[in-house]
Amino acid sequence: MSNSPIIAENLVRHFGDVHAVKGINLEVKAGEVFGFLGPNGAGKSTAVRMLTTLLRPTSGTARVAGFDVVKQADQVRRSIGVALQDAAIDPLMTGAELLALQAVLYGIPASVLKKRSDELLERVGLTAAASRRVSTYSGGMRRRLDLALSLIHQPTVLFLDEPTTGLDPMSRLTLWEEVRRLNREGTTVMLTTQYLEEADQLADRIAIIDHGKIVREGKPADLKASVGAPTLIIKTNIDQTEKAKSVLSTFGDLRPGAEGALGVGLIGGAALVTEVVRKLDEAGVHVAHLEINEPSLDDVFAEATGYRLEGADNAPSAGDNGDNGDEKPKKKSRRGRK
């Protein structure tokens, strides 16, 4: 049996008729930062809740830190740290009180409790705010406290469920840095996110989950390489769309673009851009905007699912929100790619 800290085999979770997670298999190796990437409702949080013992799988098995999540839930809980979505912390309590509560619940001896709490508060930069009620904390401070709470018992495996959602860029960068530091210190991290950049920046490997299924898995660089050609994006008048598509399709496969843009994977590489422009000009297509993008995780996502993650926020979906997973999201992007 593999000694990887997170192993899931054919993990399934149904909520009545809703199939939130439809049989996922994954293995996270020791010392990795593993990114679990997908839009809202893809099944990320449901999967994490099963791996963290908060939810029993309908079927399938999972081992975390070497323990079965159903049969050895207590051992799993002792081994993992979890920062869930929305930094769920009691706003009436202070940071120091919450750390003390968390420490006692994890059986940390009173003799080391104070020292450990102080160290964690200092580490996450909350020493000065330790005696303030959490209701007075900013979003970033709450996330940092949430992280400190999840580290109180020195877990070997850390689950971070969308840790930077709703944070300003500076707070996001601070949290990223802390995740990297924890990983350098040997903690295995499983990170769920809907931010492509976050997965790209932090994860050694990623899995893309869509409608309860893992549709791609691998190292970000390998996944991007698998998409292959760079993408040429053009914008043109709406009445010339079909003509433009006809020209573009002679250079490679058409790809979904944002906000009415057209995309094509240039099989012959970026050197073909001038040729494409010339052909479009000959066909009488007016190009209002042109850009070339090297493959990104967004391209990987689009190639795997048929739509772009950046536009998936409002898409009908399965899983976390209990929506039916059999309905396909709209194949369009609401925002441009990064």
Next chain:
Amino acid sequence: MNTNSITHLNTSDMHSTTMRSAGQLIKRSLINTRRLPSAFLPTLAMPIFNMVSFSGTFFALTKLPGFPTDRSVNWFMPLGLAMGSAFSGVGLGFSLIRDLENGFYDRMRMAPTSRISLIVGPVLATWIRVTLVTLIVFGAGTLLGARPTAGVLSYLCSWIAALGISTIGAGWGLGLAYRFQDMRGAAIMQLSIFLTMFLSTAQVPLNVMTGWLHTVARINPITNIFRLSRSGWVNASDPGHMSWSNAYGGLIAIAVLSVLSLIFALRSLQKIDK
């Protein structure tokens, strides 16, 4: 964030104890009571309001033949205490719903502490709050003219009854909160408590009841708890006055209903884990 290293803990150090966790949860509950008094004040105001309004409005009840006391406040003070205690208990369910809805309870469920501590801690905190309420109600009752007829035992029996009712209410409230995990449970908590209370001898003694209400009140175990609670406040000549035969039924009812409601709470919590 700085780069301090973290004190190493041996796994052997991490021996979670139920009582230590329960103690910390008592502390949390009391801290929240102090910082959010608006959630606590109704459980203090309700028994005093009930005592004042009922003993004034229904003063004439004491003129009924066979009514066990000639002081209406002696009769209605235990009712006020019972109502306040019951709502202190189910109030725990309201707090739990808040924790469940904002996700804080997930953090506690993920801790490797015993499930019993997650229930026992808050229930013990409720006992502390109920004791505080009881002392204040005794004080207010005394000012309004309530006089014990069995000395210290009068206060002791009412206090035990209050703790018992709060435990039953807490188990019931927690169980419903775990089952529904949202405010749907709150309506059932309130309705069921009101019905159970008022289908007993909460307002009038059994001997002045007739028909189905008499039958229901007679078999309602809450009637036994009221008998215990009032045994030191009725006239010494009344058959319901302080005696072992008037106490044991209430004590058994408290023990059985407390155990059942706490089992219901524990089972409901275990159901969430599934």
